[in-house]
Structures are given as structure tokens and as C-alpha cells.
Amino acid sequence: MEYPTLKPYKVCENVYAVGGVRRSHPRDSAVYVVIGPDGAVLIDCGSPYGFERREKNLRGLGVEITDIELMIGTHCHYDHVGGGAELKRRNPAVKIALHELDATACESGDSDLTCAGWMFRDEFPAFEADILLGDGEILRAAGLEFEIIHAPGHTAGSVAVSTVVRGKKTVFTGDCYVPSCERVGYDYEKLMETTEKLLGLGADIVCPGHLGHLVTFPVTQAMKGKISPEIARAVCRFEPPAKIVSGIASFFYEFNVIEQALIHRAR
Ligand SMILES: [Zn+2]
Numbered sequence: 001m002e003y004p005t006l007k008p009y010k011v012c013e014n015v016y017a018v019g020g021v022r023r024s025h026p027r028d029s030a031v032y033v034v035i036g037p038d039g040a041v042l043i044d045c046g047s048p049y050g051f052e053r054r055e056k057n058l059r060g061l062g063v064e065i066t067d068i069e070l071m072i073g074t075h076c077h078y079d080h081v082g083g084g085a086e087l088k089r090r091n092p093a094v095k096i097a098l099h100e101l102d103a104t105a106c107e108s109g110d111s112d113l114t115c116a117g118w119m120f121r122d123e124f125p126a127f128e129a130d131i132l133l134g135d136g137e138i139l140r141a142a143g144l145e146f147e148i149i150h151a152p153g154h155t156a157g158s159v160a161v162s163t164v165v166r167g168k169k170t171v172f173t174g175d176c177y178v179p180s181c182e183r184v185g186y187d188y189e190k191l192m193e194t195t196e197k198l199l200g201l202g203a204d205i206v207c208p209g210h211l212g213h214l215v216t217f218p219v220t221q222a223m224k225g226k227i228s229p230e231i232a233r234a235v236c237r238f239e240p241p242a243k244i245v246s247g248i249a250s251f252f253y254e255f256n257v258i259e260q261a262l263i264h265r266a267r
Pocket residue numbers: 075077154175
């Protein structure tokens with residue numbers, strides 16, 4: 001199936017989305033590459049599929065898969081890091097970093113916690129993380145620095161990743177402010193704390209792990225008086241106007257629409 005049609009999305013100089021629903025494979029989260037003076041770093045690597053397309057997209061930017069020194073996984077979900085084992089096969093030197101609370105699910109290939117089974121009807125190709133992340137940790141790779149912000153809620157070991165690119169504070173959020181479900185260890189209180197934490201980061205550029213419809217949750221909760229409208233408004237600043245649709249077809253449709261507007265300034 002010739003599905004992907006979009007070229008890499010340029011976030012800013014040296015930061016591109018090279019993977020996503022229409023950039024690499026329908027099962028992929030957004031996959032970002034940050035190109036440094038000394039190699040490159042991936043934020044998430046996508047599902048076990050779509051590698052050819054991601055490699056092609058990288059190559060178009062002058063980056064070979066073997067130039068990837070580090071992959072920071074935002075959390076253990078299949079669409080974000082299900083391709084970790086394959087990434088290692090294609091580049092044995094790559095280091096994979098995950099928060100310690102999510103790394104075990106990837107090591108055991110936990111079908112529930114990674115979403116692989118019940119959501120994607122697939123197996124999670126297990127892999128071991130090389131680096132276990134903790135809050136506030138600074139990672140150095142490819143001549144760049146990345147700050148890890150533990151941002152639990154969506155999963156216990158979700159992280160946001162902050163780096164400065166040409167003077168701009170660029171934050172990769174993965175699914176940090178996205179509601180999930182109990183099956184993957186969803187914690188509503190923590191998600192709200194995380195949302196506030198993210199809003200306090202003062203990001204210049206925000207690179208989300210997916211997108212628009214996901215913001216409707218805080219909005220509807222605010223409408224029900226369960227969280228403050230202030231939070232909902234603030235979360236909305238991450239996203240284009242949310243389009244509320246239902247059903248799997250519209251789910252993918254929406255991802256496509258949203259991918260066009262992948263990047264939004266937090267302020
Ligand atoms: Zn997720």
C-alpha cells in the first residue's frame with residue numbers, strides 16, 4: 001500500500017518530523033530528528049513498520065540511520081518506540097533512552113502497557129534500553145544537550161524532552177498531556193500536574209507526539225467543571241482547534257489533517 005505521501009516537516013533549522021501517519025506509516029507517532037554538529041538524535045522512532053520510509057526521509061536531510069547516536073523514547077507505547085528493536089538492528093551503535101518506569105514494558109514486550117496487543121493487534125518487539133532516564137537528567141549526544149522532564153500521567157514513565165535549537169527552547173512532549181486509559185497505567189491527577197508543569201516550561205516551540213482531537217479531553221473536563229478553564233485554555237494553545245470526530249476512519253483522517261499543522265508555538 002502506497003500510503004505515506006508527505007515529506008519531512010521542517011520544524012526549524014535542524015529539527016524535522018521524519019515519521020508520522022503520512023510520513024512513514026499509519027501506525028507511527030510523530031518521529032523527530034534533531035541534527036547536531038556531530039550526528040543526530042531521534043525523539044521516538046515510530047512503530048515496527050515504516051523504516052524504509054523513515055530512512056529515506058532521513059537520507060533526504062543528509063542523515064544516515066548510522067548517524068543516529070541516540071534515540072530518546074518519550075514513553076513505552078508501540079506507535080512511539082515499537083521500532084526500537086529494528087532501529088538497533090539497523091544501527092547497533094545507537095543508544096536508546098527511556099524513563100526507568102517505562103523501560104521494563106519494552107524489555108518484556110508487555111502487550112498491555114505498550115498498547116501493542118489490545119490497540120494495534122500486534123506484538124511488541126522487545127528491546128532493552130541502554131539509558132534509564134530520571135527527572136532533570138541532561139543527556140549529551142551529537143554535540144547537543146537534552147533535558148529530561150519526567151511527565152507522568154499518560155504512562156508512569158512518560159517524559160518530555162527539552163533542548164535549545166538556535167536559541168529557541170524546543171520541547172518534545174510525546175503524549176505527556178494526552179489522556180490514556182487504566183490499562184496502560186493512566187493517572188488523571190498526574191496528567192493534570194504534568195500539564196501545568198509543561199505549561200510552565202516557557203517553550204518557544206512545542207513538538208507533540210500526535211495531536212488535535214486529543215486536546216478535547218481537558219476542554220470537555222473544564223466544561224464539566226472538573227478542571228479549571230485556565231488549564232484547558234492553556235492546553236489548547238498546543239493545538240489547532242480540535243475537531244471532534246469518532247470512529248477509526250475519522251481517527252486516521254484527523255491524524256492526517258493534524259499532521260499538516262504539526263507544530264505549534266506555545267506562546
Ligand atoms: Zn502514548
